Amino acid sequence: MTEVSTSKEAAGQPTARGDRIAVVIGSTRPTRICPDIASWIREVAQAGSPLTYELLDLAEVELPLDEPLKAALQQYHHEHTRRWSRIIDSYDGFIFVFPQYNWGYPAALKNALDYLYYEWRDKPATVATYGTRGGGKAATQLLTVLQGLHMRALDNHLELAIGDNDVDDTWQIIDVEATLHSYREQVRTIDEQLIEALKDDQQ
Numbered sequence: 145m146t147e148v149s150t151s152k153e154a155a156g157q158p159t160a161r162g163d164r165i166a167v168v169i170g171s172t173r174p175t176r177i178c179p180d181i182a183s184w185i186r187e188v189a190q191a192g193s194p195l196t197y198e199l200l201d202l203a204e205v206e207l208p209l210d211e212p213l214k215a216a217l218q219q220y221h222h223e224h225t226r227r228w229s230r231i232i233d234s235y236d237g238f239i240f241v242f243p244q245y246n247w248g249y250p251a252a253l254k255n256a257l258d259y260l261y262y263e264w265r266d267k268p269a270t271v272a273t274y275g276t277r278g279g280g281k282a283a284t285q286l287l288t289v290l291q292g293l294h295m296r297a298l299d300n301h302l303e304l305a306i307g308d309n310d311v312d313d314t315w316q317i318i319d320v321e322a323t324l325h326s327y328r329e330q331v332r333t334i335d336e337q338l339i340e341a342l343k344d345d346q347q
């Protein structure tokens with residue numbers, strides 16, 4: 145499996161503002177395929193890009209739904225919330241990668257989003273869903289949530305179709321490149337749109 149750069153490593157690393165994109169691993173199941181897909185997207189997006197793409201794994205982030213006040217007040221009682229706030233503050237844009245679960249998106253991803261508010265605001269973002277038919281229903285739902293957080297959704301997003309022929313008996317992807325190569329151009333377009341969106345910020 146591809147090595148995942150965890151949020152622990154990402155936390156507090158100083159980089160130039162305006163170029164840091166989190167590729168969020170939005171499934172936290174122990175047998176998930178999400179890290180393989182997110183790693184492929186990160187690599188394709190990074191190739192030749194002036195932006196810096198990093199994996200951000202929600203399985204490494206413990207957020208137990210215990211903040212007493214709503215996130216928009218930014219009065220965080222718990223260190224894990226302050227830490228999550230610093231991590232998200234340190235990114236300039238996001239690609240949320242996640243599966244469709246029962247026509248929706250993973251609860252862990254919604255929880256991670258709802259823990260904060262202003263930290264997401266105005267940042268460019270898109271989604272990459274997957275499922276036997278691409279996970280379009282989950283994509284539509286999360287794009288609505290991003291609107292609620294006043295993020296700037298890109299014009300393009302990805303719906304990756306992963307069928308029974310792409311996986312082995314334990315539902316692990318047999319050959320990630322073979323399964324996903326037809327989406328390469330779409331990932332490159334997303335990189336271009338993120339560059340444009342962040343250029344606008346600097347003007």
Ligand SMILES: Cc1cc2nc3c(=O)[nH]c(=O)nc-3n(C[C@H](O)[C@H](O)[C@H](O)COP(=O)(O)O)c2cc1C
Pocket residue numbers: 171172173175176177178179243244245246247248274275276277278279315
């Ligand atoms: C709770 C659950 C619900 C699922 N619902 C759907 C679904 O609505 N549509 C679909 O195409 N696949 C569905 N699947 C199959 C997933 O696409 C497949 O298990 C995939 O590996 C999940 O991603 P993950 O392994 O990264 O968690 C579901 C899987 C789980 C565990």
